[in-house]
Amino acid sequence: MSDESAFRYLSPTIDGNARLREPQTEAYDAIIDHFDDISNHREAGIVLPVGCGKSGLITLAPFALKARRVLVIAPGLRIAKQLLRDFNPTNPGMFYRKCEVLPGPEYPEPAEIRGSTTNRSDLDAADVVVTNIQQLQRGGADNKWLADLPEDFFDLILFDEGHHNVAESWDVLRAKFPAARIVSVSATPTRSDGRLMSGEIVYTYPIYRAVQQGFVKHVKGLVLNPSSLRYVRREDGKEVEVSLDEVRRLGEEDADFRRSIVSSKETLDTIVDASITELHRLREATGENRLKIIASALNMEHCKQVVKAYAERGQRADYIHSREDSRANDAVLAKLESHDLDVIVQVRMLGEGFDHPYLSVAAVFSIFASLSPFVQFVGRIMRVIKQQAPGDPLNYGSVVFHAGANTVKAWEDFKDFAEADQEWFKLLTEDVPVGSQPSREVDPTDEMARNRDPDAVRIVEPGTVTLQELPLLSDSRLKDALKLLVEAGVTPEDYKQAIEQLQPIPVTKQARRQASRTWLDEAIKTRAGKLIREHDMNPEGRDLDTKHLGQSNWVIVKAAVDKKANAAVGRGPKERSEFSQAEIDMITEQLDSIVVEVEGEVFGG
Secondary structure, eight states: OOSSOHHHHSOOOOTTOTTSOHHHHHHHHHHHHHHHSSSOOOEEEEEOOTTSOHHHHHHHHHHHTTOSSEEEEESSHHHHHHHHHHHOTTSTTOHHHHTTSSOSSOOOOEEEOOGGGOOHHHHHTOSEEEEEHHHHHTTGGGOHHHHHSOTTSOSEEEEETGGGTTSHHHHHHHHHSTTOEEEEEESOSBOTTSOBOSSEEEEEOOHHHHHHHTSBOEEEEEEEEESEEEEEOTTTOOEEEEEHHHHHHHHHHOHHHHHHHHHSHHHHHHHHHHHHHHHHHHHHHHOOTTOEEEEEOSSHHHHHHHHHHHHHTTOOEEEEOTTSOHHHHHHHHHHHHTTOOSEEEESSOSOTTOOOTTEEEEEEOSOOOSHHHHHHHHGGGOBOSSTTOTTOGGGEEEEEEEGGGTHHHHHHHHHHHHTOOHHHHHHHHHTOOOOSSOOOOOOOOHHHHHHHOTTSOEEEEEOOEEEEEEESSOHHHHHHHHHHHHHTTOOOOOOSOOEEEOOOOOOOHHHHHHHHHHHHHHHHHHHHHHHHHHTTOOTTOOTTOTTOOSOOHHHHHHHHHHHHHHHHTTOOTTOGGGOOHHHHHHHHHHHHHHHHHHHHHHHOO
16 A cells, blocks of 8 residues: 555546435545544444445545545455445446546555455555454454454454344454444344444435435335234233224234234234235236235245145245255345246345345235344335436335234334434434334244144134235425425325225145245154254254165264155155145145154154
């Protein structure tokens, strides 16, 4: 690196740069004002919605503070790679060149911390160092990078997705570089446990303005309102019928009821039907058949149940999960990118840094106990397809959820968040609760809950279900947005509250059988893996290979379950493609006892 940092002697074009977005230039000025104040500020927070140029702002911030050397930290590898591309002059799309911030050919010198491929001389030569937090967590305070660097090595630390920066691992960085100023940038100011990101929030760009400018999709909520609901009461085992108001009350107050709402087959089918109906409506309105659904599930087994329900209705569906290996997940994501899926199901996997603008319907099958994870999930459908085209039919999205899952409260909080300004965030810091419990995985589908937890609430049957449309923008904000659309010559939709009865999606017998067979295969694979883990064995080990056939523990256990499953319906090997629906149902009903029998035979338990 030269004696003087590039962030000090290069002159970026910020003011009047038409290629920069309003939130980027306004946040840039807010950073300058905050640290120019006579107060001894060290930290600042910036809140920008998805699609408003967060990564670009991170490349600009070092110029605002005329930094000597900058450390940029991402919460994961995907975002770290994206940020490095924005700084890297060998990338034709690097931010400084794309937005004409610097004329070139000289740019700030980037480097990355990446395992053993980086050494100290790389960092000494850099103006900006990009990494993900995991690289700096290994060994704690004895991390090789932190231990070898002097305390004044960085004078500015930039946290991407800064709502993570209240964790203890981030405190190590604060202590290591005590004089470094800190700027956190995030789409949400809070973590999943409700804690506000550190530092004074000096700028936030409200979602209503992002919608008006066409930076993000206009998102509405579709809450499923059953006219009534019959369920089995936990305390006395009695079946009762409750009204919609009581469904909402129970959803707010009873965690068992919420869990049963999102895990019951009756509710699952209703959300699936409503989300498919909404997807078809959006596809017909736009003529764009690449629009897709993203669904949030409870856990891996629930993912498979949700995939099965969509597949039964003719949708191309698949799931990703942290328990799957990276190759399996990458294959599913490749199908998503090539538009070979209609639905992708996940459990907190497609979060920060994931960008697929054709996701337009968010189906909520899980529980959001606080605002932050809900905002992160909804953010997946907020990226626009057409840039800066407010009111374009392609730039609309919908969130589908059930009235009894207490997501209405999260939606109301989200609506407040969407209309927030700095004054609102000052209130948030002191008075406005966003939830005290982190998001969590709960029991799987209602059928599995009945088998394993006889005291759980059981949803029996919903009454007639209506769809209630919840616009994200309030009436006053909406009028301003619509006025802009009219002035732009765009005919806006009517956003007034609309109620319509949900029509169930028909399921053909062939589609149901095919989806059920796929689900059975996946269920057997999952149960085999779980059985091996319960006996503290490595799935790839050879402990059970007593015949020395070169087979792994997992292959042996799965084959044993397959054999008993086939025998239960009088079938032999390689005949699963011939199974009827009745045979699949019979095996499904007996699967728990089949696994118990296999455990006794294979493990001697």
